[in-house]
Every structure is written in C-alpha cells, then in structure tokens.
Amino acid sequence: MNSMILTKLQNDIEESVDRYKSILAIPRKEESLLQDLELVFKYVKDTPDMHINQFNEKIVEGFGVSFNTARNVRPILERANLLMKTQDSKIKLTAMAENYFKTEEIGYLSKGFIYNYFGFLEFLYLIQKNGPSRRKDLISEWESLYEKEYGKRITTTNITQFSRIYIYLLGLGLIRLNNRKIELNDEHYLSLEKIEYW
Incomplete structure (x- = not known):
C-alpha cells in the first residue's frame, strides 16, 4: 500500500503542470x-x-x-x-x-488546492517517502524540490510557503499529527480519485 501511494503521488506530481508557485494564507476567524x-x-x-x-x-x-x-x-x-x-x-x-x-465531502475543497499549487503534492510525497516526520525534517528536501522546478528563492520565503502549505494540508485533512509527527492521511488522499469534476 505504501509503495502504491508513493507511486500515485509521483504520478500526480508529474501530471500536474502549470501550478502556481506560491499560495497566500486565508484570513483566520474561526477555529479551523x-x-x-x-x-x-x-x-x-x-x-x-x-x-x-x-x-x-x-x-x-x-x-x-x-x-x-x-x-x-x-x-x-x-x-x-x-x-x-x-x-x-x-x-x-x-x-x-x-x-x-x-x-x-472535503475532497471537493482539497483537490483544487493540491493540484493547482506547487508544494502540496511534494509535501505529501515527502511524508510518504520518509515516513512520519517533523516539519523541520522535511523543509530542506521540500525546498530542493521547489528549486529544481522554479529556481532558488530566499529561505524565509520557503519557510513561509512550507508553513502555509502545512496549515492547508492539516486543515483539509490530508495530513494528521501523531506523537508530534506528521503523517499522510492516505484514506483521504486516495478518496480524491472519486472526485470526478474539478
């Protein structure tokens, strides 16, 4: 199952073209x-x-x-x-x-974010590849994936983007915390295949 999800993530990354380089935060008012x-x-x-x-x-x-x-x-x-x-x-x-x-079905909200913005699928890929991880353990590898695609940018911008993507993925239920480590919610990620129209 683990390798199947990893392969699917790799394929999704390769097939997702013309993604936006960065995402801004949605203003916060409510609890989630x-x-x-x-x-x-x-x-x-x-x-x-x-x-x-x-x-x-x-x-x-x-x-x-x-x-x-x-x-x-x-x-x-x-x-x-x-x-x-x-x-x-x-x-x-x-x-x-x-x-x-x-x-x-939260997948209707999740799908547009992960396939239209760079970094979402890459974040999920790194969690699946490395196993449950802390954010600090993923940032440099995630930053390398960005640089490979778009070129270098300052570290603080990468940290900000990485943190925003983390908040989106957690808020949309695609990742979860277990003993302070991030895990992929593989059930939710795989359910996105059922979301036909987007």
Whole structure:
C-alpha cells in the first residue's frame, strides 16, 4: 500500500503542470481552516450576483482584515477552482464548491488546492517517502524540490510557503499529527480519485 501511494503521488506530481508557485494564507476567524473557507463560501452563496467590491468588503468586515488582505482571498480560491469571477465582475461558487455543500465531502475543497499549487503534492510525497516526520525534517528536501522546478528563492520565503502549505494540508485533512509527527492521511488522499469534476 505504501509503495502504491508513493507511486500515485509521483504520478500526480508529474501530471500536474502549470501550478502556481506560491499560495497566500486565508484570513483566520474561526477555529479551523475549513470553517473559515465555509464562511467565505457562505458570503457568496447568501448574496446572489455579489460584485467583487462587495465580496472584498464582506471579507474586510467579516474577518477584520485590511482591504489588501481581503482582495487576495478571491484569487486564492479561484486558483483552487472554488470561486469564479464572471465577465461582469460577479463572484460565483464553482461546481466544486457547490458539490462540497451538497455532499460535505472535503475532497471537493482539497483537490483544487493540491493540484493547482506547487508544494502540496511534494509535501505529501515527502511524508510518504520518509515516513512520519517533523516539519523541520522535511523543509530542506521540500525546498530542493521547489528549486529544481522554479529556481532558488530566499529561505524565509520557503519557510513561509512550507508553513502555509502545512496549515492547508492539516486543515483539509490530508495530513494528521501523531506523537508530534506528521503523517499522510492516505484514506483521504486516495478518496480524491472519486472526485470526478474539478
């Protein structure tokens, strides 16, 4: 089973092209990333034909963040295939986000992040390859994978990106902690194959 998952991760990495190099953090308000994502989606769901400006204002008010921070939320979720902007600058939920609300299957949220942003699959791959690990044991190898793909960047940027990806993976249930070591939630990762439309 371990080698099958490792092979699948390798294949997913090779087949995932044109991924975004980095990801920004979703503002925090609730106790979990999932609750914060649901809150953002609820804003869109509860206000049909929400304009981008309304969306940004809602994030500023609801999360208590600056306009610049709020303005970044939409592109993060668009790239994860969870929100879309129409030609008339309205914000809508994608089929992936709608399916999440219908089924409560977290894979509809997870899939867009791990396949559209660099570093998510690589993080999972390193955990599977090395076994349960601490973050500090994975960072340099993860950094090497980034450099191989995109070139060198400063260490603090890599640490920030690595930490953000860790928060997303933990919040989306793709990894878990066991005795302070990170493990792959292989059941959740393998269940992503069932998520057909994305």
